[in-house]
Amino acid sequence: MAEGRLKALFCVFVTTTFALAEVARGQRVPCYFVFGDSVFDNGNNNALNTSAKVNYSPYGVDFARGPTGRFSNGRNIPDIIAELMRFSDYIPPFTGALPEQAHTGINYASGGGGIREETSQHLGESISLKNQIKNHRTMIMTANVPQEKLQKCLYTINIGSNDYLNNYFMPPPYMTNRKYSFDQYADSLIRSYRSYLKSLYVLGARKVAVFGVSKLGCTPRMIASHGGGYGCAAEVNKAVVPFNMNLKALVFEFNRNFVDAKFTFVDVFTGQHPLAYLALGM
Numbered sequence: 549m550a551e552g553r554l555k556a557l558f559c560v561f562v563t564t565t566f567a568l569a570e571v572a573r574g575q576r577v578p579c580y581f582v583f584g585d586s587v588f589d590n591g592n593n594n595a596l597n598t599s600a601k602v603n604y605s606p607y608g609v610d611f612a613r614g615p616t617g618r619f620s621n622g623r624n625i626p627d628i629i630a631e632l633m634r635f636s637d638y639i640p641p642f643t644g645a646l647p648e649q650a651h652t653g654i655n656y657a658s659g660g661g662g663i664r665e666e667t668s669q670h671l672g673e674s675i676s677l678k679n680q681i682k683n684h685r686t687m688i689m690t691a692n693v694p695q696e697k698l699q700k701c702l703y704t705i706n707i708g709s710n711d712y713l714n715n716y717f718m719p720p721p722y723m724t725n726r727k728y729s730f731d732q733y734a735d736s737l738i739r740s741y742r743s744y745l746k747s748l749y750v751l752g753a754r755k756v757a758v759f760g761v762s763k764l765g766c767t768p769r770m771i772a773s774h775g776g777g778y779g780c781a782a783e784v785n786k787a788v789v790p791f792n793m794n795l796k797a798l799v800f801e802f803n804r805n806f807v808d809a810k811f812t813f814v815d816v817f818t819g820q821h822p823l824a825y826l827a828l829g830m
């Protein structure tokens with residue numbers, strides 16, 4: 549009995565100290581949850597049976613911790629956001645995270661992950677947006693994170709690129725380009741995105757940054773396969789325009805419908821002109 553009370557007291561002490569530490573550091577939000585694909589993944593694919601793995605050199609050459617499973621030489625966008633939000637450490641990947649870490653944040657992103665379930669299947673396993681949200685639900689339920697806390701957390705999502713790169717612009721068995729025009733495909737992706745975003749809202753998300761897709765036609769593989777090996781693949785860049793437009797409209801729709809939440813669209817397409825540097829001779 550005395551021991552039980554001591555344990556309870558210890559628990560209170562730890563929780564209080566932890567909360568005070570958060571305040572002392574000036575952490576801007578109590579928790580940060582990350583969803584998305586390779587742009588945001590920080591180690592989840594290490595544990596998957598996939599060729600989309602990056603936990604070896606030269607990935608991480610400019611990162612103090614070396615190759616970690618970030619698809620990057622250094623920090624990625626969620627790392628920089630975590631720093632700006634003054635977290636004491638980067639947000640841990642879901643794979644290997646303890647449920648208690650759902651009190652400060654978890655990164656669920658997976659390289660190759662898409663809005664559609666079949667996206668990137670030729671690469672092996674990946675975690676789709678649907679399953680990332682399912683994992684999130686499991687973690688916050690297991691850790692008993694209160695709804696009031698979840699509503700104060702930051703959420704960022706970067707998904708959709710693979711539904712083009714590793715689905716629509718791929719040969720069979722991918723069939724989406726036979727079935728859908730650019731507009732129809734964007735519409736269908738956004739319809740799914742709407743339901744996943746709604747699920748996240750129901751799970752407590754109120755501060756959500758939604759990233760659009762970049763000029764995917766300027767990626768080396770698309771230049772090779774759809775751009776004649778030169779410049780950018782105009783067709784691919786054209787295809788993602790309606791996706792970004794509809795995603796932006798979806799963000800406005802959510803802000804209208806859920807006035808207790810703030811959704812933000814992050815435009816990474818406009819202003820991204822990699823070839824302008826060539827034209828300028830830089």
Ligand SMILES: *[C@@H]1O[C@H](CO)[C@@H](O)[C@H](O)[C@H]1NC(C)=O
Pocket residue numbers: 597672
């Ligand atoms: C990994 O995936 C490949 C290809 O899908 C499969 O042949 C192999 O058996 C898998 N390995 C494991 C350990 O599951």
